[in-house]
Amino acid sequence: MKFNWGTGLVIGMVGFMSFILYFVITMSTDRKYSYDLVIEDYYKHEMNLQGAIDATANSKQLETPVTGTKTEAGYLIAFPENLDPKAITGSVFLYRPSARQLDFDMPIRLSSSNLLIPDKRLVGGRWNITITWEYEGKNYRFEDEITY
Incomplete structure (x- = not known):
């Protein structure tokens, strides 16, 4: 397989999207980042x-x-x-x-x-x-x- 600039661009985009997805999942599932509303009503x-x-x-x-x-x-x-x-x-x-x-x-x-x-x-x-x-x-x- 030949590695050219298009392949590098796709690999870079997939890596960046994976990085962002990892932080989104971590922030929404980890109890350490859970905060309540200031006032319920x-x-x-x-x-x-x-x-x-x-x-x-x-x-x-x-x-x-x-x-x-x-x-x-x-x-x-x-x-x-x-x-x-x-x-x-x-x-x-x-x-x-x-x-x-x-x-x-x-x-x-x-x-x-x-x-x-x-x-x-x-x-x-x-x-x-x-x-x-x-x-x-x-x-x-x-x-x-x-x-x-």
Whole structure:
């Protein structure tokens, strides 16, 4: 068999297609590359978007903003001190982009203006934190990306 440029071109194309096919099959069958949707019911979530925008705007109008800091005991969230801590109700949602099973939601129960998320609940890495709360009939929302 004579090897000319046409044969080389066909062999090169078949090799390239095999290479691409190998990666497609590997990415679709390997559990290591399996990722979940960010939100299962995103259409329902989208309907509440205006409320979230208004709550975020309310948070920006506070005299002192909500802040979060990493401490030895965990992640400390500080609410404004001029607000009555017992009147604040809501929840803290921590979303882990790389592992859905690590996501958790905890209610806000304050005796002082600080809320501590224990160190044992947080695995090292990137987290998205969303705090939604209500104070005197007004909704507030705080979002941040943290690296723990």
